[in-house]
């Protein structure tokens with residue numbers, strides 16, 4: 539069942555897209571980052587992780603094939619969680635929050651995110 543993003547999810551996504559470091563040799567340009575942010579209003583959540591321990595959401599079919607993936611990463615030290623945004627072929631595909639300990643992770647508050 540597709541749903542819209544919550545305001546909190548959209549805020550976390552925007553902060554990462556504008557500020558987080560990527561796994562690429564060169565960091566994304568401001569123009570590219572702004573293109574990604576512009577996708578947010580049109581995103582639909584098509585899949586939720588469902589493990590019960592994380593708020594990870596997908597915007598595209600998790601099994602979909604892609605040619606080029608960019609990963610942006612950040613941290614929420616207050617709950618010991620990592621945050622990743624996946625961009626596949628220039629399309630936002632996933633917001634992943636993973637606990638670093640054996641505890642459940644929640645969607646970070648924007649003010650707790652560090653880069």
Ligand SMILES: [Zn+2]
Pocket residue numbers: 587588589590591592593594
């Ligand atoms: Zn999960």
